[in-house]
Amino acid sequence: MIGRLKGELIEKRPPQLVIDVNGVGYEVEASMNTFYRLPECGSQLVLFTHFVTREDAQLLYGFYEREERTLFRTLIKANGVGPKLAITILSGISTAEFVRCVNDGDTASLVKLPGVGKKTAERLIVEMKDKIQALGLESSSEFQLSAADGPDMAAFEPVADSRSEAESALIALGYKPVQATKSVEQAAKALGATSSSEELIRYALRAMVG
Numbered sequence: 001m002i003g004r005l006k007g008e009l010i011e012k013r014p015p016q017l018v019i020d021v022n023g024v025g026y027e028v029e030a031s032m033n034t035f036y037r038l039p040e041c042g043s044q045l046v047l048f049t050h051f052v053t054r055e056d057a058q059l060l061y062g063f064y065e066r067e068e069r070t071l072f073r074t075l076i077k078a079n080g081v082g083p084k085l086a087i088t089i090l091s092g093i094s095t096a097e098f099v100r101c102v103n104d105g106d107t108a109s110l111v112k113l114p115g116v117g118k119k120t121a122e123r124l125i126v127e128m129k130d131k132i133q134a135l136g137l138e139s140s141s142e143f144q145l146s147a148a149d150g151p152d153m154a155a156f157e158p159v160a161d162s163r164s165e166a167e168s169a170l171i172a173l174g175y176k177p178v179q180a181t182k183s184v185e186q187a188a189k190a191l192g193a194t195s196s197s198e199e200l201i202r203y204a205l206r207a208m209v210g
Helices: 066-075 083-092 095-104 118-135 162-172 177-191 197-209
Strands: 004-013 016-021 024-030 044-053 058-063
Touching: 004 024, 004 162, 024 044, 044 066, 058 066, 058 083, 066 083, 066 095, 066 118, 083 095, 083 197, 095 118, 162 177, 162 197, 177 197
Parallel strands: 024 058
Antiparallel strands: 004 016, 004 044, 016 024, 044 058
């Protein structure tokens, strides 16, 4: 089990990133809530990780906070929730907001996430409530990701393909191509032509699940 990585962030293309650890590049998939908090490429980084082995692949998932990994590991134990859907959930909603949805029985907010239908939302609320309480997640305010927690978006160099990168990230998270394109176009109009992919993704996700 690979539980932690410490090295140089050498590439980030949401929702994937690469960390160089002593000359070995580890490909990691992360939730967007983690992505928003990443430093610039070339910086040192520590991520808590979860390693998944399948017949056709070996996958590594990374989290900026240990608590987010704890919720991820709890989510994938729920019936019908695999790592991909868990990452999608943690990308479209903060840990604190997910806890609130479970405690309040708020299926309406959960079904806005791709891959989460009404039955899945209801099942998540039933299965996760006791687990969340056992982990003490319901009272931890530190999980809430606010705008101040993210990196200074002005520090990101705008790239020509930021829109296509944002669209690809949303599609990878489970959104339909038409929905991803429309949401990114709306985000670009609202934020401006020089917006980074991270800014576009964040705006689009908030618009779709807010």
